[in-house]
Amino acid sequence: GTSGTINSKTYPLEFAKTDPDVVVNGCACPMWVPLVENGEYDSPGADYFIEKKVNELMEMDPLIDTIILGCTHYPVLQHKIEKYVPSNVTVVPQGKIVADSLKDYLCRHPEMDERLSKYGEGRFLTTESVEKFQASAKIFLNTDKTIDAHRIIF
Incomplete structure (x- = not known):
């Protein structure tokens, strides 16, 4: 670790x-x-x-x-x-x-599972450059698809 x-x-x-x-x-x-x-x-x-x-x-x-x-x-x-x-x-x-722990939790707490939206779309917010984030995200997500990322500034 x-x-x-x-x-x-x-x-x-x-x-x-x-x-x-x-x-x-x-x-x-x-x-x-x-x-x-x-x-x-x-x-x-x-x-x-x-x-x-x-x-x-x-x-x-x-x-x-x-x-x-x-x-x-x-x-x-x-x-x-x-x-x-x-x-x-x-x-x-x-x-x-x-993931297994979350699945177990949601099975034991169906009231929480019911509150979750299903089949939504992913959107990523980053404080670094969008291009750098997208390059890293493609590695982590093991995909060639374009990642929907947006830069936020505080």
Whole structure:
């Protein structure tokens, strides 16, 4: 995860609620975000930094069986991360965990689900340049479609 995510201890605290015997190791990967944001996610430099951190994590605990990608940027690197983890290790993007949790919540709270609009259109507001945002959004959303983005100024 990011340094902030690791320092927050969110994952160990949440896992302890459901299974206190689960061992959670955190490893901050601060170089991974710039790889994505600067379009270097498929470069040899990306391989270097990813392999280095994966090795560091696996040395912490060789019994690791699952790696949670604790940052919204990391799924862009998932194919490279999987290249360096042992074959018995599962790599899980946090987005799936969040989506499954939200689905579970909405099933248990149909009154909230009923308040949600369905089949709406997406529109993105950004404080940075629209062009830069659109380029990044295409990477994160894995699409060639034009992203409807608008710059806002406070």
